[in-house]
Amino acid sequence: MSSHKEALLAFKNGDLQTALGIWESEENxxxxVGLYNLGLIYQNPKLLDMEKSLEYFKQAGLLGHGNASFRYALTLLADKSDKEKLKEAFFFMYQAKENGNPMASTLLGGARLESKSDTINQNFRAKDYDGKLFVIEDALNRFIRPILTKDGGGIELIEFTDKDVIELKFIYTGNCSGCSLAATGTYQMIINTLYEVIDKNIEVFTL
Incomplete structure:
Protein backbone atom coordinates (compact mmCIF):
# COMPACT_ATOMS: atom_id res chain seq x y z
CA MET A 1 0.00 0.00 0.00
CA SER A 2 1.35 3.43 -0.95
CA SER A 3 1.89 6.01 1.77
CA HIS A 4 -0.89 8.15 0.28
CA LYS A 5 -3.39 5.27 0.36
CA GLU A 6 -2.30 4.46 3.90
CA ALA A 7 -2.95 8.07 4.91
CA LEU A 8 -6.38 8.02 3.22
CA LEU A 9 -7.31 4.86 5.10
CA ALA A 10 -6.18 6.37 8.40
CA PHE A 11 -8.10 9.56 7.62
CA LYS A 12 -11.30 7.64 6.84
CA ASN A 13 -10.91 5.65 10.07
CA GLY A 14 -10.52 8.81 12.13
CA ASP A 15 -6.82 8.26 12.87
CA LEU A 16 -5.90 11.88 12.17
CA GLN A 17 -2.42 11.78 13.67
CA THR A 18 -1.30 8.93 11.40
CA ALA A 19 -2.78 10.62 8.34
CA LEU A 20 -1.18 13.89 9.40
CA GLY A 21 2.26 12.33 9.79
CA ILE A 22 2.17 10.78 6.33
CA TRP A 23 0.75 13.72 4.41
CA GLU A 24 3.07 16.23 6.08
CA SER A 25 6.13 14.20 5.11
CA GLU A 26 8.37 15.65 2.40
CA GLU A 27 7.46 13.01 -0.20
CA ASN A 28 3.78 13.99 -0.11
CA VAL A 33 -5.15 15.47 -2.69
CA GLY A 34 -2.95 15.00 0.35
CA LEU A 35 -2.52 18.75 0.78
CA TYR A 36 -6.28 19.24 0.48
CA ASN A 37 -6.90 16.59 3.11
CA LEU A 38 -4.39 18.29 5.39
CA GLY A 39 -6.49 21.40 5.03
CA LEU A 40 -9.53 19.39 6.12
CA ILE A 41 -7.68 17.80 9.04
CA TYR A 42 -6.69 21.19 10.42
CA GLN A 43 -10.35 22.20 10.41
CA ASN A 44 -11.18 19.27 12.67
CA PRO A 45 -11.95 20.50 16.22
CA LYS A 46 -9.32 18.12 17.64
CA LEU A 47 -6.50 19.73 15.64
CA LEU A 48 -8.02 23.09 14.75
CA ASP A 49 -5.53 25.47 13.12
CA MET A 50 -7.20 27.68 10.51
CA GLU A 51 -3.94 29.30 9.42
CA LYS A 52 -2.42 25.92 8.53
CA SER A 53 -5.68 24.75 6.98
CA LEU A 54 -5.83 27.72 4.61
CA GLU A 55 -2.17 27.43 3.68
CA TYR A 56 -2.68 23.78 2.70
CA PHE A 57 -5.80 24.64 0.70
CA LYS A 58 -3.78 27.30 -1.10
CA GLN A 59 -0.95 24.88 -1.89
CA ALA A 60 -3.39 22.24 -3.13
CA GLY A 61 -5.19 24.85 -5.23
CA LEU A 62 -1.95 25.89 -6.89
CA LEU A 63 -1.48 22.24 -7.85
CA GLY A 64 -4.88 22.17 -9.54
CA HIS A 65 -7.23 20.89 -6.82
CA GLY A 66 -10.60 22.50 -7.57
CA ASN A 67 -12.21 22.01 -4.16
CA ALA A 68 -9.14 23.39 -2.39
CA SER A 69 -9.13 26.46 -4.64
CA PHE A 70 -12.83 27.00 -3.93
CA ARG A 71 -12.44 26.76 -0.15
CA TYR A 72 -9.47 29.13 -0.18
CA ALA A 73 -11.27 31.64 -2.40
CA LEU A 74 -14.34 31.64 -0.15
CA THR A 75 -12.18 32.50 2.84
CA LEU A 76 -10.57 35.40 0.98
CA LEU A 77 -14.01 36.71 0.01
CA ALA A 78 -14.99 37.02 3.66
CA ASP A 79 -13.12 40.33 3.90
CA LYS A 80 -14.63 42.61 1.25
CA SER A 81 -12.50 45.56 2.41
CA ASP A 82 -9.14 44.06 1.36
CA LYS A 83 -8.70 44.50 -2.41
CA GLU A 84 -5.55 42.40 -2.58
CA LYS A 85 -7.33 39.45 -0.98
CA LEU A 86 -10.25 39.92 -3.36
CA LYS A 87 -7.93 39.90 -6.37
CA GLU A 88 -6.44 36.64 -5.09
CA ALA A 89 -9.96 35.29 -4.55
CA PHE A 90 -10.72 35.82 -8.24
CA PHE A 91 -7.61 33.86 -9.22
CA PHE A 92 -8.46 30.88 -7.04
CA MET A 93 -12.17 30.91 -7.86
CA TYR A 94 -11.27 30.87 -11.56
CA GLN A 95 -8.90 27.94 -10.91
CA ALA A 96 -11.68 26.16 -9.02
CA LYS A 97 -14.05 26.65 -11.95
CA GLU A 98 -11.46 25.46 -14.47
CA ASN A 99 -10.82 22.36 -12.34
CA GLY A 100 -14.46 21.36 -12.19
CA ASN A 101 -15.82 22.73 -8.93
CA PRO A 102 -19.58 23.16 -9.57
CA MET A 103 -20.07 25.85 -6.90
CA ALA A 104 -17.30 27.96 -8.44
CA SER A 105 -19.08 27.72 -11.79
CA THR A 106 -22.25 28.98 -10.11
CA LEU A 107 -20.63 31.88 -8.24
CA LEU A 108 -18.11 33.15 -10.79
CA GLY A 109 -19.61 35.09 -13.65
CA GLY A 110 -17.56 35.46 -16.81
CA ALA A 111 -15.29 33.59 -19.19
CA ARG A 112 -12.23 34.23 -21.30
CA LEU A 113 -12.83 35.95 -24.63
CA GLU A 114 -12.70 33.37 -27.42
CA SER A 115 -12.12 35.79 -30.30
CA LYS A 116 -11.61 39.54 -30.60
CA SER A 117 -14.19 41.82 -32.19
CA ASP A 118 -13.21 43.99 -35.14
CA THR A 119 -15.41 46.82 -33.84
CA ILE A 120 -13.31 49.08 -31.63
CA ASN A 121 -14.55 52.07 -29.63
CA GLN A 122 -11.75 54.42 -30.66
CA ASN A 123 -13.04 57.26 -28.48
CA PHE A 124 -12.85 55.11 -25.35
CA ARG A 125 -9.56 53.47 -26.28
CA ALA A 126 -7.90 56.85 -26.85
CA LYS A 127 -8.45 57.88 -23.23
CA ASP A 128 -5.80 57.41 -20.56
CA TYR A 129 -6.30 54.97 -17.68
CA ASP A 130 -8.09 57.49 -15.44
CA GLY A 131 -10.33 58.60 -18.29
CA LYS A 132 -11.38 55.03 -19.00
CA LEU A 133 -11.95 54.37 -15.31
CA PHE A 134 -14.20 57.43 -15.12
CA VAL A 135 -16.35 56.13 -18.00
CA ILE A 136 -16.67 52.70 -16.37
CA GLU A 137 -17.61 54.10 -12.96
CA ASP A 138 -20.06 56.51 -14.59
CA ALA A 139 -21.77 53.58 -16.33
CA LEU A 140 -21.96 51.71 -13.02
CA ASN A 141 -23.44 54.72 -11.24
CA ARG A 142 -26.01 55.53 -13.91
CA PHE A 143 -27.13 52.15 -15.23
CA ILE A 144 -26.17 49.32 -12.89
CA ARG A 145 -25.92 50.39 -9.26
CA PRO A 146 -29.43 51.95 -9.12
CA ILE A 147 -30.96 48.62 -10.19
CA LEU A 148 -28.93 46.58 -7.70
CA THR A 149 -29.61 49.06 -4.88
CA LYS A 150 -33.36 48.47 -5.24
CA ASP A 151 -32.77 44.85 -4.18
CA GLY A 152 -30.41 45.79 -1.36
CA GLY A 153 -27.28 44.97 -3.31
CA GLY A 154 -24.34 46.71 -4.87
CA ILE A 155 -21.21 46.24 -6.94
CA GLU A 156 -17.59 47.40 -6.67
CA LEU A 157 -14.83 47.40 -9.26
CA ILE A 158 -11.88 45.51 -7.81
CA GLU A 159 -9.49 45.40 -10.74
CA PHE A 160 -9.26 47.09 -14.14
CA THR A 161 -6.52 45.85 -16.46
CA ASP A 162 -6.09 48.18 -19.43
CA LYS A 163 -4.90 46.25 -22.49
CA ASP A 164 -6.19 45.26 -25.96
CA VAL A 165 -8.70 42.92 -24.30
CA ILE A 166 -9.70 44.86 -21.20
CA GLU A 167 -10.19 42.79 -18.04
CA LEU A 168 -12.63 43.93 -15.36
CA LYS A 169 -13.30 42.24 -12.03
CA PHE A 170 -16.29 43.16 -9.89
CA ILE A 171 -17.40 42.11 -6.42
CA TYR A 172 -21.09 42.00 -5.55
CA THR A 173 -22.07 43.44 -2.17
CA GLY A 174 -25.16 43.30 0.02
CA ASN A 175 -27.97 41.03 -1.16
CA CYS A 176 -26.25 40.47 -4.50
CA SER A 177 -23.34 38.66 -2.83
CA GLY A 178 -23.76 34.92 -3.31
CA CYS A 179 -27.10 35.30 -5.12
CA SER A 180 -27.65 32.61 -7.77
CA LEU A 181 -28.91 35.22 -10.26
CA ALA A 182 -25.76 37.31 -9.85
CA ALA A 183 -23.71 35.05 -12.12
CA THR A 184 -26.43 34.87 -14.79
CA GLY A 185 -29.08 37.57 -15.25
CA THR A 186 -27.27 40.30 -13.33
CA TYR A 187 -24.01 39.45 -15.04
CA GLN A 188 -25.64 39.72 -18.46
CA MET A 189 -27.00 43.16 -17.62
CA ILE A 190 -23.54 44.32 -16.54
CA ILE A 191 -21.66 43.01 -19.55
CA ASN A 192 -24.25 44.32 -22.02
CA THR A 193 -23.92 47.78 -20.46
CA LEU A 194 -20.14 47.64 -20.67
CA TYR A 195 -20.30 46.50 -24.29
CA GLU A 196 -22.13 49.74 -25.02
CA VAL A 197 -19.72 52.09 -23.22
CA ILE A 198 -16.49 50.25 -24.13
CA ASP A 199 -16.74 47.60 -26.88
CA LYS A 200 -16.86 43.80 -27.04
CA ASN A 201 -13.13 43.31 -26.54
CA ILE A 202 -13.53 42.93 -22.78
CA GLU A 203 -13.45 40.14 -20.24
CA VAL A 204 -15.74 40.74 -17.27
CA PHE A 205 -15.63 38.60 -14.13
CA THR A 206 -17.93 38.89 -11.13
CA LEU A 207 -18.05 37.31 -7.67
Missing part, protein backbone atom coordinates in the same frame (compact mmCIF):
# COMPACT_ATOMS: atom_id res chain seq x y z
CA UNK A 29 4.20 17.77 -0.31
CA UNK A 30 3.48 17.75 -4.06
CA UNK A 31 0.33 15.62 -3.73
CA UNK A 32 -2.68 17.90 -4.26
Missing amino acids: RSNA
Whole structure:
Protein backbone atom coordinates (compact mmCIF):
# COMPACT_ATOMS: atom_id res chain seq x y z
CA MET A 1 0.00 0.00 0.00
CA SER A 2 1.35 3.43 -0.95
CA SER A 3 1.89 6.01 1.77
CA HIS A 4 -0.89 8.15 0.28
CA LYS A 5 -3.39 5.27 0.36
CA GLU A 6 -2.30 4.46 3.90
CA ALA A 7 -2.95 8.07 4.91
CA LEU A 8 -6.38 8.02 3.22
CA LEU A 9 -7.31 4.86 5.10
CA ALA A 10 -6.18 6.37 8.40
CA PHE A 11 -8.10 9.56 7.62
CA LYS A 12 -11.30 7.64 6.84
CA ASN A 13 -10.91 5.65 10.07
CA GLY A 14 -10.52 8.81 12.13
CA ASP A 15 -6.82 8.26 12.87
CA LEU A 16 -5.90 11.88 12.17
CA GLN A 17 -2.42 11.78 13.67
CA THR A 18 -1.30 8.93 11.40
CA ALA A 19 -2.78 10.62 8.34
CA LEU A 20 -1.18 13.89 9.40
CA GLY A 21 2.26 12.33 9.79
CA ILE A 22 2.17 10.78 6.33
CA TRP A 23 0.75 13.72 4.41
CA GLU A 24 3.07 16.23 6.08
CA SER A 25 6.13 14.20 5.11
CA GLU A 26 8.37 15.65 2.40
CA GLU A 27 7.46 13.01 -0.20
CA ASN A 28 3.78 13.99 -0.11
CA ARG A 29 4.20 17.77 -0.31
CA SER A 30 3.48 17.75 -4.06
CA ASN A 31 0.33 15.62 -3.73
CA ALA A 32 -2.68 17.90 -4.26
CA VAL A 33 -5.15 15.47 -2.69
CA GLY A 34 -2.95 15.00 0.35
CA LEU A 35 -2.52 18.75 0.78
CA TYR A 36 -6.28 19.24 0.48
CA ASN A 37 -6.90 16.59 3.11
CA LEU A 38 -4.39 18.29 5.39
CA GLY A 39 -6.49 21.40 5.03
CA LEU A 40 -9.53 19.39 6.12
CA ILE A 41 -7.68 17.80 9.04
CA TYR A 42 -6.69 21.19 10.42
CA GLN A 43 -10.35 22.20 10.41
CA ASN A 44 -11.18 19.27 12.67
CA PRO A 45 -11.95 20.50 16.22
CA LYS A 46 -9.32 18.12 17.64
CA LEU A 47 -6.50 19.73 15.64
CA LEU A 48 -8.02 23.09 14.75
CA ASP A 49 -5.53 25.47 13.12
CA MET A 50 -7.20 27.68 10.51
CA GLU A 51 -3.94 29.30 9.42
CA LYS A 52 -2.42 25.92 8.53
CA SER A 53 -5.68 24.75 6.98
CA LEU A 54 -5.83 27.72 4.61
CA GLU A 55 -2.17 27.43 3.68
CA TYR A 56 -2.68 23.78 2.70
CA PHE A 57 -5.80 24.64 0.70
CA LYS A 58 -3.78 27.30 -1.10
CA GLN A 59 -0.95 24.88 -1.89
CA ALA A 60 -3.39 22.24 -3.13
CA GLY A 61 -5.19 24.85 -5.23
CA LEU A 62 -1.95 25.89 -6.89
CA LEU A 63 -1.48 22.24 -7.85
CA GLY A 64 -4.88 22.17 -9.54
CA HIS A 65 -7.23 20.89 -6.82
CA GLY A 66 -10.60 22.50 -7.57
CA ASN A 67 -12.21 22.01 -4.16
CA ALA A 68 -9.14 23.39 -2.39
CA SER A 69 -9.13 26.46 -4.64
CA PHE A 70 -12.83 27.00 -3.93
CA ARG A 71 -12.44 26.76 -0.15
CA TYR A 72 -9.47 29.13 -0.18
CA ALA A 73 -11.27 31.64 -2.40
CA LEU A 74 -14.34 31.64 -0.15
CA THR A 75 -12.18 32.50 2.84
CA LEU A 76 -10.57 35.40 0.98
CA LEU A 77 -14.01 36.71 0.01
CA ALA A 78 -14.99 37.02 3.66
CA ASP A 79 -13.12 40.33 3.90
CA LYS A 80 -14.63 42.61 1.25
CA SER A 81 -12.50 45.56 2.41
CA ASP A 82 -9.14 44.06 1.36
CA LYS A 83 -8.70 44.50 -2.41
CA GLU A 84 -5.55 42.40 -2.58
CA LYS A 85 -7.33 39.45 -0.98
CA LEU A 86 -10.25 39.92 -3.36
CA LYS A 87 -7.93 39.90 -6.37
CA GLU A 88 -6.44 36.64 -5.09
CA ALA A 89 -9.96 35.29 -4.55
CA PHE A 90 -10.72 35.82 -8.24
CA PHE A 91 -7.61 33.86 -9.22
CA PHE A 92 -8.46 30.88 -7.04
CA MET A 93 -12.17 30.91 -7.86
CA TYR A 94 -11.27 30.87 -11.56
CA GLN A 95 -8.90 27.94 -10.91
CA ALA A 96 -11.68 26.16 -9.02
CA LYS A 97 -14.05 26.65 -11.95
CA GLU A 98 -11.46 25.46 -14.47
CA ASN A 99 -10.82 22.36 -12.34
CA GLY A 100 -14.46 21.36 -12.19
CA ASN A 101 -15.82 22.73 -8.93
CA PRO A 102 -19.58 23.16 -9.57
CA MET A 103 -20.07 25.85 -6.90
CA ALA A 104 -17.30 27.96 -8.44
CA SER A 105 -19.08 27.72 -11.79
CA THR A 106 -22.25 28.98 -10.11
CA LEU A 107 -20.63 31.88 -8.24
CA LEU A 108 -18.11 33.15 -10.79
CA GLY A 109 -19.61 35.09 -13.65
CA GLY A 110 -17.56 35.46 -16.81
CA ALA A 111 -15.29 33.59 -19.19
CA ARG A 112 -12.23 34.23 -21.30
CA LEU A 113 -12.83 35.95 -24.63
CA GLU A 114 -12.70 33.37 -27.42
CA SER A 115 -12.12 35.79 -30.30
CA LYS A 116 -11.61 39.54 -30.60
CA SER A 117 -14.19 41.82 -32.19
CA ASP A 118 -13.21 43.99 -35.14
CA THR A 119 -15.41 46.82 -33.84
CA ILE A 120 -13.31 49.08 -31.63
CA ASN A 121 -14.55 52.07 -29.63
CA GLN A 122 -11.75 54.42 -30.66
CA ASN A 123 -13.04 57.26 -28.48
CA PHE A 124 -12.85 55.11 -25.35
CA ARG A 125 -9.56 53.47 -26.28
CA ALA A 126 -7.90 56.85 -26.85
CA LYS A 127 -8.45 57.88 -23.23
CA ASP A 128 -5.80 57.41 -20.56
CA TYR A 129 -6.30 54.97 -17.68
CA ASP A 130 -8.09 57.49 -15.44
CA GLY A 131 -10.33 58.60 -18.29
CA LYS A 132 -11.38 55.03 -19.00
CA LEU A 133 -11.95 54.37 -15.31
CA PHE A 134 -14.20 57.43 -15.12
CA VAL A 135 -16.35 56.13 -18.00
CA ILE A 136 -16.67 52.70 -16.37
CA GLU A 137 -17.61 54.10 -12.96
CA ASP A 138 -20.06 56.51 -14.59
CA ALA A 139 -21.77 53.58 -16.33
CA LEU A 140 -21.96 51.71 -13.02
CA ASN A 141 -23.44 54.72 -11.24
CA ARG A 142 -26.01 55.53 -13.91
CA PHE A 143 -27.13 52.15 -15.23
CA ILE A 144 -26.17 49.32 -12.89
CA ARG A 145 -25.92 50.39 -9.26
CA PRO A 146 -29.43 51.95 -9.12
CA ILE A 147 -30.96 48.62 -10.19
CA LEU A 148 -28.93 46.58 -7.70
CA THR A 149 -29.61 49.06 -4.88
CA LYS A 150 -33.36 48.47 -5.24
CA ASP A 151 -32.77 44.85 -4.18
CA GLY A 152 -30.41 45.79 -1.36
CA GLY A 153 -27.28 44.97 -3.31
CA GLY A 154 -24.34 46.71 -4.87
CA ILE A 155 -21.21 46.24 -6.94
CA GLU A 156 -17.59 47.40 -6.67
CA LEU A 157 -14.83 47.40 -9.26
CA ILE A 158 -11.88 45.51 -7.81
CA GLU A 159 -9.49 45.40 -10.74
CA PHE A 160 -9.26 47.09 -14.14
CA THR A 161 -6.52 45.85 -16.46
CA ASP A 162 -6.09 48.18 -19.43
CA LYS A 163 -4.90 46.25 -22.49
CA ASP A 164 -6.19 45.26 -25.96
CA VAL A 165 -8.70 42.92 -24.30
CA ILE A 166 -9.70 44.86 -21.20
CA GLU A 167 -10.19 42.79 -18.04
CA LEU A 168 -12.63 43.93 -15.36
CA LYS A 169 -13.30 42.24 -12.03
CA PHE A 170 -16.29 43.16 -9.89
CA ILE A 171 -17.40 42.11 -6.42
CA TYR A 172 -21.09 42.00 -5.55
CA THR A 173 -22.07 43.44 -2.17
CA GLY A 174 -25.16 43.30 0.02
CA ASN A 175 -27.97 41.03 -1.16
CA CYS A 176 -26.25 40.47 -4.50
CA SER A 177 -23.34 38.66 -2.83
CA GLY A 178 -23.76 34.92 -3.31
CA CYS A 179 -27.10 35.30 -5.12
CA SER A 180 -27.65 32.61 -7.77
CA LEU A 181 -28.91 35.22 -10.26
CA ALA A 182 -25.76 37.31 -9.85
CA ALA A 183 -23.71 35.05 -12.12
CA THR A 184 -26.43 34.87 -14.79
CA GLY A 185 -29.08 37.57 -15.25
CA THR A 186 -27.27 40.30 -13.33
CA TYR A 187 -24.01 39.45 -15.04
CA GLN A 188 -25.64 39.72 -18.46
CA MET A 189 -27.00 43.16 -17.62
CA ILE A 190 -23.54 44.32 -16.54
CA ILE A 191 -21.66 43.01 -19.55
CA ASN A 192 -24.25 44.32 -22.02
CA THR A 193 -23.92 47.78 -20.46
CA LEU A 194 -20.14 47.64 -20.67
CA TYR A 195 -20.30 46.50 -24.29
CA GLU A 196 -22.13 49.74 -25.02
CA VAL A 197 -19.72 52.09 -23.22
CA ILE A 198 -16.49 50.25 -24.13
CA ASP A 199 -16.74 47.60 -26.88
CA LYS A 200 -16.86 43.80 -27.04
CA ASN A 201 -13.13 43.31 -26.54
CA ILE A 202 -13.53 42.93 -22.78
CA GLU A 203 -13.45 40.14 -20.24
CA VAL A 204 -15.74 40.74 -17.27
CA PHE A 205 -15.63 38.60 -14.13
CA THR A 206 -17.93 38.89 -11.13
CA LEU A 207 -18.05 37.31 -7.67
